[in-house]
Amino acid sequence: MIKHASWAHGNAVVPELQSGLLIRHWGWGTQMQFTFALNQSPQPAWCHIPIPTPVIVDGVRLRVQTLFLLFKTGQHAAIDNVHIFDGPNRIHTWDTNLGNGGAGRRSGDHSRGIDSVNTLTLPNPHSVMFGMSIAFTFAPVAISVSAPPVDPEGTLLITAAGADFF
Numbered sequence: 001m002i003k004h005a006s007w008a009h010g011n012a013v014v015p016e017l018q019s020g021l022l023i024r025h026w027g028w029g030t031q032m033q034f035t036f037a038l039n040q041s042p043q044p045a046w047c048h049i050p051i052p053t054p055v056i057v058d059g060v061r062l063r064v065q066t067l068f069l070l071f072k073t074g075q076h077a078a079i080d081n082v083h084i085f086d087g088p089n090r091i092h093t094w095d096t097n098l099g100n101g102g103a104g105r106r107s108g109d110h111s112r113g114i115d116s117v118n119t120l121t122l123p124n125p126h127s128v129m130f131g132m133s134i135a136f137t138f139a140p141v142a143i144s145v146s147a148p149p150v151d152p153e154g155t156l157l158i159t160a161a162g163a164d165f166f
Contacts, residue, residue, distance in 0.1 A: 007162035034154035074153035087130025
């Protein structure tokens, strides 16, 4: 039984490195867009969003198994890797096998509600120790280098992220 659900607004997302990205914070979330010079491909960018995390409720340490990352990508962008952290400890990864046709990429519009693409289910419940966060790569899928410095389809919008604690 869920004891606590906690969500962060998409404005909380931060990229590790801002070079090569145009970042805009809107009322509805954070939008990132690849920027690049002519004949130069954009590089994947690691991004992070913290989840407000209740650790102990009524004297009981909570567990988590389901997390959510609500997003929308343009046609030339995807989320390639997702890592779940509890404080400094990485507790699970979904890494894309790019050598296998890009299996596991997450793309499209999954920004307005919970669905199977934006739901992240851990294989086993995790006892929360510190604070939860979701790390992911914002990666180019196809590049339109004929029209730098911005690819209008190389975008990612994060609207929210959350988790169910029990």
